[in-house]
Amino acid sequence: MTGKLRIAIVGYGKIAQDQHVPSIAANPRFALAATVSRSTSGVPDIPNFSSHTDMLAAVKDLDAVAICTPPSVRYGIARDCIAAGLHALLEKPPGVSLSEVEELARLAGEKPVTLFTTWHAQHNPPVPAAAALLKGQRVAAMRIEWRENVRKWHPGQAWVWEPGGFGVFDPGINALSIATRIFPGALFVREAELFFPANKQAPIAANLRFESPASEGKLEAVFDWRETGGETWTIALRTEQGDDILLADGGARLVRNGQEEAAPGPGEYPSLYEEFASLIDARTSHVDLSPLRLAADAFLVGRRTLVEAFED
């Protein structure tokens, strides 16, 4: 290990400010070298650029980039950064189509640089702990409930409602990323009902039914962005042996048969940067398309129902 990995953040919105900057600062392997932000001036004393091309032209000793923009523009930015020889970490979802992410994986392999398609919810320490408990089990039932208030989490954000903005799948894909990580077998979408506001291009709610060779039971998910009461981010499974496994608070808590189980670890984003450094050291990539594939499948097979228009 020689020197720090000089990393730039492209897209300096809420998630970059709340999670990426502190996780980079806390990890001795990384040093924040630049930001790209059109609407802010970035981090004090760190050079900020209004486009990734300006940044690539001006900052010559970069090693890596964390791309935290909305998903629809990630492909072009990631392609240019990979072409410039940078290791690339992509916020979730890694793109708006499966084929563009597969193309990025091909480009990264060709260069070669490290490509890391992150799913931060998988890095909650209880998630691998739940996966270990479920390994080799058959599942009697699974119910995912992901209910939150879009006005609280995406106030006035138009892109979430645009084509490729994912709508309620923006949070829902976090649930899918946990489910694909912990489920003891392949999981696929059998039926989906997507609820589109009459004035929007993305669903505000969705009901999914899954199938798996590891289960004969009812496997379902409810995503709803219209929740104004208590928010819920839970995945509850019962194994055929009768064990109840509950991941609550978006994967932050593990409850087994009613008992809270400790699952220590560095936490979501610190763990994610640890893995990024390990991947770079090992000169390898980690590209996980399963959550995006389930979302794409839901749009492909989904029944669309128009619901009340949504006004921010």
Add this chain to the structure above:
Amino acid sequence: MTGKLRIAIVGYGKIAQDQHVPSIAANPRFALAATVSRSTSGVPDIPNFSSHTDMLAAVKDLDAVAICTPPSVRYGIARDCIAAGLHALLEKPPGVSLSEVEELARLAGEKPVTLFTTWHAQHNPPVPAAAALLKGQRVAAMRIEWRENVRKWHPGQAWVWEPGGFGVFDPGINALSIATRIFPGALFVREAELFFPANKQAPIAANLRFESPASEGKLEAVFDWRETGGETWTIALRTEQGDDILLADGGARLVRNGQEEAAPGPGEYPSLYEEFASLIDARTSHVDLSPLRLAADAFLVGRRTLVEAFED
């Protein structure tokens, strides 16, 4: 090679009658041993069953199955046939979701049996000829036009309008299967506009815009099921070197710089059964998800526009 491969056809609709039965009859490697059809009595002197489970229980010396049902039920049938140790050929599209086809591939590999996800349009002899002409080229432009009259090709067929019925992507995916076969680089959907009849769950028309590392140019597709005049199934490409390559009549004709080019070969379905026999002999599978992935991507990123209700 010992004896003929005894094959059953599951789903005895138009495509099975017009294409699969004659192609099986003409291929010395195969013998038709059974059909599954609820609405017909199948082929004279060949046992017919009303469900694939009845057929699997009754016919004990089967080697293979060709699954020609609507796509939404293919997974369950293919899973049972693979579990019974049969090699499986799937009509296009191989399923209604990417994840279910990946699961079938996993099951086939585990058993092991041969799984062949067919895309019949790729087996038009001009298609590999066009691929050879385009190999290593950069593409200046591509325009796909796939226009036909749904009332002629799917008269009264409700399933094409249901979720997972694909709508105009049912023919359009043939164009996508040719495009992914001939294009000299990865192809992915950048933008899509999907036109849904106000009373239907599947699009009647679509405009797609692609991107590829093998092109800086305009790459587009127009699918339209509302054509009542001349039908069109063309893929026109111009290379950066200035060659014009046109695949017309759904891949059946190749025109290079205005000159018709001969491309001899056994024809779509006969070629497809030749390949199935070769795959079985080689104890391997051929699973190509690229056309379905492009369709899924179009639904994921697509802008939905409601158009006039469609009444059969």
